[in-house]
Amino acid sequence: MRLLSLPLCLSWVLALCLAAPPHHKEGHSDPHHKEDYAHPDQHGHPDQHAHPEHSHHHDLVRCSGIEFDAITLDEHGVTYFIKDDHLWKGYRGSSEFTNQTFHELHGSIDAAFRMHHKVKPEDHDRVFIFKGDHVWSFYNHTLEDGFPKLINSEFPGIPYELDAAVECPSGECKTDSVLFFKGSHVYHYDLLTHSVKEKYWPAVMNCTSAYRWLERYFCFQGTKFQRFHPVTGHVSEGYPKDVRDYFMKCPDRGHGDKTREALFGRCSGKPFDAFTADDEGKIYAFRGDYFLRLDTKRDGYHYWSITSNWKELHDHINAVFTWDHKMYFIQGDQVYIYKSDVHYTLVEGYPKPVEEELGVKGPVDAAFLCGDSHLVHIIQGKRMLDVDMSETPRKVVKEWPLPFDHVDAAMCGAEGIRVFIGDIYYEYRSPMLLATSRMQPFPHKTRKELLGCDN
Structure with a gap:
């Protein structure tokens, strides 16, 4: 898995409006029809000035x-x-x-x-x-x-x-x-x-x-x-x-929900439930019923419902990690496994109990796996459980005490491990240092340093 270290900023751009007499493409409808699909502001699109649009034409x-x-x-x-x-x-x-x-x-x-x-x-x-x-x-x-x-x-x-x-x-x-x-x-x-x-x-x-x-x-x-x-x-x-509800800012229009934005928006400051990256380097952050792609700085950011990618998942998830070209979602005491392709197909026979799949009783607080390692590190309360994914049946091979009472999410990437607690994250170079360090690292503010928000 790879970890995102660059800040996120959503950047949407609308384009051309031509001043010549209205041009109708042959065989198409009248230009005074309707359009709609994605707002870069409240929904993760580019943060630009929120003025209703008034063309000088x-x-x-x-x-x-x-x-x-x-x-x-x-x-x-x-x-x-x-x-x-x-x-x-x-x-x-x-x-x-x-x-x-x-x-x-x-x-x-x-x-x-x-x-x-x-x-x-x-x-x-x-x-x-x-x-x-x-x-x-x-x-x-x-x-x-x-x-x-x-x-x-x-x-x-x-x-x-x-x-x-x-x-x-x-x-x-x-x-x-x-x-x-x-x-x-x-x-x-x-x-x-x-x-x-x-x-x-x-x-x-x-x-x-x-x-x-x-x-x-x-x-x-x-x-x-x-x-x-x-x-x-x-x-x-x-x-x-x-289109006018999604691809442009129009008075009294839009698919936005201020309550939803306050709870799930990128800069809301609310804790995230999970982070992970797939084998193609797509980095995901999960919060409530929604997720953000964090590797899309150039083309902007937007939050989507979890079911829009993983249709069998409903409500928030507890943890997610990627191994062997598959994404493992832990939700309560169940685990869902999806093939890490474009369309995220649920593996036949799932969901299954977490204990049956991973040898750990659910629920869990967080999970992460580093690089090519076959050890998934599962966090429950003040302990971290190492499970060997290469073994069958899977079981806990090592248990570590943690210096935290509770962890909201964790992930591992090229720059090490990030542990998320509330709106703060801490960085560690290895799972061993996470478990054995006696000095707490410098705290980083998630929404400012990782998500590119103003505060």
Whole structure:
């Protein structure tokens, strides 16, 4: 497991609003429809100024209902919402002309996405923008040499005059790929082989723009949006939703709940129930019914319901750790084991009693496992129990006294062990030092030093 040491700050960005006469993509709905999905402020998105938005172009106020031509992140994690020849940076604030940021672009565009292609560093993190039969590539808002190009010369087999595009990294798709949308057709473009598979996804709306954020995929049409699976085209329950409740700050709108934010928000100062990291380095913090991804500093932070990733888990959890490509959740006297893949599938036969699986009677307060070790360290009250995961049946192989009466959470990473008590955490270099140190380390303030909050 790896541990996050950088502060967290959620950074959401809304984009382009174009000043030319309203541009309607052929085959799509009126731009005065509805959209909705994720607020970077109260819900872990970028902390920006909380003013209701008022565009200096009275006919292009996002909250009145606009159909975006494209939505994309850039290499710094800033989200651009693009309409005609204007864009918004973030989900609050006024629009500006697109060519103030992308100088070589003029007029409306068709689609845009941020490339994920680590095998080809010269393309990775570039922002590709499509218009008619041409494509532009930008990095740090600078046009790359050789662009614009014909779309077919950069992406063979992809049609012109696209409606939307979105990246799909390996692990979420089979290989690093791009999904291109035109009408009711979806073109799955494999970046390694340059092969194209044309698909028909009847459940997905004809997307006027598409967007990927933290492994979640969204299709926008008018002011409505859906969340969809990038491989199967399956649309999640409860959609479509209204963009104005999630992707922008609008008066008297939003899916926020001040009570929920006060209890579970990143900067609430409330204790966390558990921390862990999976084998891909995704770092999670759990609090109540919700969790935060702590490895997403560039693209922002947001808290989600636990059931949105691990659908069998309800209510808060006591502890979680990762071992052998699986995530172990301890909830009361039960343990749930999930495969650490993108979709977190519950292993067949679970949940099981903690005592049957780990040789320890539940409940527990915290659990962690360091690096390639096969010892999981389980904390109960003032003691730490070492369980050898390589043995069958599993049992406690060593018991340690602890210098704390109670621990809320703990995790281990490259910088050592962090033990969380209330809004404070302590750092130790090893489990042995945690158990045997007679001097308490310097206390760190969790929400300020780990979560990037103001206090």
